[in-house]
Amino acid sequence: MKMDADILIVGGGLNGPALALALASGGLRSVIIDAVPLATRRKPAFDGRAYALSLTTVRMLQVLGIWGAVQAEAQPMLDIKVSDGKPFEGASALHVHFDHNEIAEGPMGHMLEDRFLRRALLDAVKASKLITQIAPAAVAAQEILASHAEVTLADGRVLRGRVLVGCDGRRSGVAMRAGIARTGHDYHQSGLVCAVRHEKPHNGVAYQQFMPSGPLAILPLKGDRSAIVWTETTTRAALIAAMPDREFMAELRPRFGDFLGKIKLVGKRFSYPLNLTVANELTQARLALVGDAAHGIHYLAGQGLNLGLRDVAALAEVLLDAARRGEDIGNPLVLARYGRWRGVDTATLTASTDLINKLFSNDNPLLRAGRVAGLGVVNAIPSARRGFIREAAGLTGDLPRLLRGLAI
Numbered sequence: 001m002k003m004d005a006d007i008l009i010v011g012g013g014l015n016g017p018a019l020a021l022a023l024a025s026g027g028l029r030s031v032i033i034d035a036v037p038l039a040t041r042r043k044p045a046f047d048g049r050a051y052a053l054s055l056t057t058v059r060m061l062q063v064l065g066i067w068g069a070v071q072a073e074a075q076p077m078l079d080i081k082v083s084d085g086k087p088f089e090g091a092s093a094l095h096v097h098f099d100h101n102e103i104a105e106g107p108m109g110h111m112l113e114d115r116f117l118r119r120a121l122l123d124a125v126k127a128s129k130l131i132t133q134i135a136p137a138a139v140a141a142q143e144i145l146a147s148h149a150e151v152t153l154a155d156g157r158v159l160r161g162r163v164l165v166g167c168d169g170r171r172s173g174v175a176m177r178a179g180i181a182r183t184g185h186d187y188h189q190s191g192l193v194c195a196v197r198h199e200k201p202h203n204g205v206a207y208q209q210f211m212p213s214g215p216l217a218i219l220p221l222k223g224d225r226s227a228i229v230w231t232e233t234t235t236r237a238a239l240i241a242a243m244p245d246r247e248f249m250a251e252l253r254p255r256f257g258d259f260l261g262k263i264k265l266v267g268k269r270f271s272y273p274l275n276l277t278v279a280n281e282l283t284q285a286r287l288a289l290v291g292d293a294a295h296g297i298h299y300l301a302g303q304g305l306n307l308g309l310r311d312v313a314a315l316a317e318v319l320l321d322a323a324r325r326g327e328d329i330g331n332p333l334v335l336a337r338y339g340r341w342r343g344v345d346t347a348t349l350t351a352s353t354d355l356i357n358k359l360f361s362n363d364n365p366l367l368r369a370g371r372v373a374g375l376g377v378v379n380a381i382p383s384a385r386r387g388f389i390r391e392a393a394g395l396t397g398d399l400p401r402l403l404r405g406l407a408i
C-alpha cells in the first residue's frame, strides 16, 4: 500500500516540526498536520513566551541547523539566583547562586523568544524535501491497522503512514482517540507573562523568587529586557490580568524589587492557567506521544520545551535505528524502547516540579524557615550546586545522540 509518509505528525507547534527535522536528518519522510494556518504560526508578534533552552537543547538545534538562524536573538543564561521572597520585602538575604563557571561546558542555556524559534523551525521544515505540511487541517479521526496508521482530516482526506505521532499539545486529540487516559490536577494558579525593560543590565542572570502565591521568574532577554513569568492563585491572577498596565506595574514592582533600576512594560501581557497533565501511556502499536501531548508540566522549572525536545531526540533516534536495522518502525516493541527511555525522565521532572511548587507556594512560617535554611545549605555545598547546574543544563541522564551534539 502506498504511504503518504513514514511518519504522520499531528501538531505543528514546536515539537512537531523539530521531530520532522530530526527524522529528515536520517532520511525518514514526515507529514505535519496542524489546525492553525502556517502564516498565523509564523507571525512575528511576541506572544509573551520565551524559553530557557538548556545547553543540550542548544546542541540539538545546532545539529539540526536551526541554531544559526536564532543565535543572534538568544541571550546566554550565565547564572541563576534562587531565593524565597515576599511582596514588599523583596528576596530573602539567603539565596542560592548557580554560576555557570562551576561547570566546564559553558552557559547553562540560552533565553529565546518563542517567535524566533517557531519561525526558524517552520522555515527549515519548508526547505526540507522530506517534510510535507498540511495546514489548516483538523484531524477528525484516526485508525491503527496492522500495516499502517490512518488519519482522516475534517475535509475527508485520508493520510497513511507507518507511525502516527501526537505532538498536538496538552489536550492531545491523538491520545484521546487512542483511549489513552491522562493523570494530573489543576494547580489553581495562573502564569502572568510579560516582558519589561530595565535601567541596569541583567548580565545574563536569571532570578527565581518563590513567593507565597507562587514563583516569580525574571529571565534575561537580549538587550536590557527580561521576561516575567509571575505565578499567582487563579483568582488573584484574574484580578491582576484585568488591571490596566499602570496598575499592573504597581503590583509587579514590589515583587520585582529595584535591583535592575526602573522597570517599564514592553509589549502585551498574557495569562495562562496552570495544570499538570501527563498521558498514562507514551506509546501503543504504531503510535507515540511527544511534548506537551505526553506531559504538560508547571512552568516554574522552565523545562516544558526542553522535556519535549528530549522526547523528539529519543524518538527520532529509536525510529531511525530501527529503520536502519530493517525493523518495522511501527512495531509496538520498537516504540516501547522510546517509552522506556523517556518514561523515567518524565516522571522524575513531573514529580519534582510538583513537589517544589507545593513546598514553596505558601506562607507557612515553618516551611518558610525550612526553605530558607535549605537554600543556605545548597548554596554552601559546591557539589550540590554543581548537581543543580548540570540538571538545569540538561546534562544528566541517558542522553540521546542529538542532545550530545551528534548527528543521528
Ligand SMILES: Cc1cc2nc3c(=O)[nH]c(=O)nc-3n(C[C@H](O)[C@H](O)[C@H](O)COP(=O)(O)OP(=O)(O)OC[C@H]3O[C@@H](n4cnc5c(N)ncnc54)[C@H](O)[C@@H]3O)c2cc1C
Pocket (backbone or CB within 6 Å): 010, 011, 012, 013, 014, 015, 016, 033, 034, 035, 036, 048, 049, 050, 051, 052, 053, 137, 138, 139, 167, 168, 169, 170, 173, 191, 193, 229, 272, 290, 291, 292, 293, 299, 302, 303, 304, 305, 306, 307, 308
Ligand atoms: C507562558 C509560557 C512559558 C513557558 N516557558 C517555558 C520555558 O521557559 N521553557 C520551556 O522549556 N517551556 C516553556 N513553556 C512550555 C512550552 O511552551 C511548551 O512545552 C511547548 O510549547 C509545547 O510544544 P508542543 O509542540 O508539544 O505543543 P503545542 O505548542 O501546544 O502545539 C500543539 C499544536 O497542535 C495543533 N493541534 C492540536 N490539535 C489539533 C488537531 N486536532 N488537528 C490538527 N492540529 C492540532 C495546535 O494547533 C498546535 O499548533 C512555556 C509555556 C508557556 C505557556
